Amino acid sequence: VVVDAFANELYIPFHLGTREFFDLCRRRLEPGGILAMNVFAVGEDAPNLTALENTLATVFGSCVRAR
DSSP states (O other): OEEOOOSSSSSOOGGGGSHHHHHHHHHHSOTTOOOEEOOOOSSTTOHHHHHHHHHHHHHHSOOOOOO
């Protein structure tokens, strides 16, 4: 699943960063599947990036960041 939801905005729509959304994504994945997400963040310690990583790790068990 690829999430790239920018539409003339700097941040993704709120509902696409929730535990509920990520749980729906997880249920759609085949075994071994991944969710990839494009996220705009100002710096590696940006609050929105940290919040998304924490939520993803809660739903998927881990989260890997790639630049």
